[in-house]
Amino acid sequence: MQGASRLKEELTNPSNPQRSTSGVKRSRELRHALLQRKIQDNPFLTDSEIASILGVSIHTVRLDRLALGIPDSRERTRMVAEKVFSTVRSIRSEExxxxxxxxxxxxxxxxxxxxxxxxxxxxxxxxxxxxxxxxxxxxxxxxxxxxxxxxxxxxxxxxxxxxxxxxxxxxxxxxxxxxxxxxxxxxxxxxxxxxxxxxxxxxxxxxxxxxxxxxxxxxx
Amino acid sequence: MQGASRLKEELTNPSNPQRSTSGVKRSRELRHALLQRKIQDNPFLTDSEIASILGVSIHTVRLDRLALGIPDSRERTRMVAEKVFSTVRSIRSEExxxxxxxxxxxxxxxxxxxxxxxxxxxxxxxxxxxxxxxxxxxxxxxxxxxxxxxxxxxxxxxxxxxxxxxxxxxxxxxxxxxxxxxxxxxxxxxxxxxxxxxxxxxxxxxxxxxxxxxxxxxxx
DNA sequence: CCTCGTAATATGAGTGCATCATAATACCTA
DNA sequence: TAGGTATTATGATGCACTCATATTACGAGG
The missing domain is CATH 3.10.129.10 (Hotdog Thioesterase)
Structure with missing residues (x-):
């Protein structure tokens, strides 16, 4: 919610009228960065959750993920689990x-x-x-x-x-x-x-x- | 595959003709135990994978899971991931x-x-x-x-x-x-x-x- | 000013893995 | 052979996606 409003502000704020398309691009890059950070510190977020956090539609989130090569939440979850699991396992049971x-x-x-x-x-x-x-x-x-x-x-x-x-x-x-x-x-x-x-x-x-x-x- | 044949043998083997329903029940309990073990050491197994491992239908697996209170594979994966994530967290933030x-x-x-x-x-x-x-x-x-x-x-x-x-x-x-x-x-x-x-x-x-x-x- | 392109959104079909409810079938045994 | 339990099947539904294909919004450039 907080993130949403913050970004929305960034996006819709009429100040800083960056010339040409770079302004738009800038805000998307900003969103990308934010998205990556959000996912980094909570890999379990689902697309729609991310969408509401970022204040954009779910489709945008998917496009962003696609662009950034970030897999979907299930995949992410699986990766986290697997990583831990395999290290835990390979080291003679985590101990x-x-x-x-x-x-x-x-x-x-x-x-x-x-x-x-x-x-x-x-x-x-x-x-x-x-x-x-x-x-x-x-x-x-x-x-x-x-x-x-x-x-x-x-x-x-x-x-x-x-x-x-x-x-x-x-x-x-x-x-x-x-x-x-x-x-x-x-x-x-x-x-x-x-x-x-x-x-x-x-x-x-x-x-x-x-x-x-x-x-x-x-x-x- | 191997597990399947092993269990199938157990199930269909005409030897050991345990009297009354106890014979059948026994094999189900056996399957339950096996199922739990399999899931324990690979929580990512999907129902259909388990089904083929155990040599039973997918429905049976679901019933078994239900009976044993075992959540579905996604949930299991999530739990593993979450646990790890949170431990990593707690050690990190706790200086x-x-x-x-x-x-x-x-x-x-x-x-x-x-x-x-x-x-x-x-x-x-x-x-x-x-x-x-x-x-x-x-x-x-x-x-x-x-x-x-x-x-x-x-x-x-x-x-x-x-x-x-x-x-x-x-x-x-x-x-x-x-x-x-x-x-x-x-x-x-x-x-x-x-x-x-x-x-x-x-x-x-x-x-x-x-x-x-x-x-x-x-x-x- | 209007058009063009990019970004953002939407729609719809299809997938994987599930749940839940309700049959239908197999098989043992009394 | 009838009855009962175990197993398997069917169909409807849900979630969280993918993929392809529109549609809309908007900020410049001509």
């Missing part, structure tokens, strides 16, 4: 942060995390520490050859701030194993060098152990 | 993980985090460590009276696993400050006692310092 490559159970492994704007603190543009932590923690957990693995202790150091867009490669290695306790050393680097280092102490629990009964706490 | 209550800048503070199923490892039902870490880290950062704060070091221990639904109360205190370095001690407890303990070393940077130029790395 892992980052993409596992080359894991040798009980030995060592590598995981890659593409950082995005979503992961940053807005003010600083720096990737939040817990994503980096989660990548390493996830990898460490993946190394332990057991169904139920909990993290007990971690000793971590952030060496350098990471900006959105950097690709983080985390290597981890089991350096000690005693009973059901594993000590994993993980280091994460970006193109520009080492970024993070962490030592994790993990425990594998057999189902019989029962998570609730774990004396020495630990967390998933 | 702070957990709700801040009672923060005294530079001194101490408390944060509350209601844990949910989303935060758990499916297998164990235990809340993932990085949420707990993030809560404490966020609180620690909030205590530092500066626009730009980065975490450099953390020494953490997970005392006890946390189940979804537990409300986590994290208390943090600045225990040392030297120049732009802060040392914060955080402890998290649930109704059932202490859950987590962490010592964080944070650095506040004035904008002039420039995040990129930070020699001793640190991360947001």
């Amino acid at each position: 892992v942060v980052g993409e596992l490559v080359d894991v040798v159970l009980g030995k060592s492994g590598v995981s890659i995390l593409e950082t995005t704007q979503d992961m940053t603190l807005e003010r600083t543009g720096v990737v939040r520490g817990h994503y980096i932590f989660a990548q390493a923690d996830s990898l460490a957990m993946a190394l332990v050859d057991s169904d139920v693995v909990l993290t007990g202790l971690a000793n971590i150091k952030f060496k350098r701030p990471v900006k959105a867009g950097e690709k983080l490669i985390c290597k981890a290695e089991v350096i000690r194993k005693k009973g059901n306790k594993y000590v994993v050393l993980a280091t994460t680097r970006s193109t520009s060098g080492q970024v993070f280092r962490g030592k994790f102490v993990l425990a594998s629990l057999e189902d019989s152990a029962g998570v609730g009964s774990a004396k020495e706490g630990f967390s998933g | 702070v993980v957990g709700e801040l209550v009672d923060v005294v800048l530079g001194k101490s503070g408390v944060s509350i985090l209601e844990t949910t199923q989303d935060m758990t490892l499916e297998r164990t039902g235990v809340v993932r460590g990085h949420y707990i870490f993030a809560q404490a880290d966020s609180l620690a950062m909030a205590l530092v009276d500066s626009d730009v704060v980065l975490t450099g070091l953390a020494n953490i221990k997970f005392k006890r696993p946390v189940k979804a639904g537990e409300k986590l109360i994290c208390k943090a205190e600045v225990i040392r400050k030297k120049g732009n370095k802060y040392v914060v001690l955080a402890t998290t407890r649930s109704t059932s006692g202490q859950v987590f303990r962490g010592k964080f070393v944070l650095a506040s940077l004035e904008d002039s310092a420039g995040v990129g130029s930070a020699k001793e790395g640190f991360s947001g």
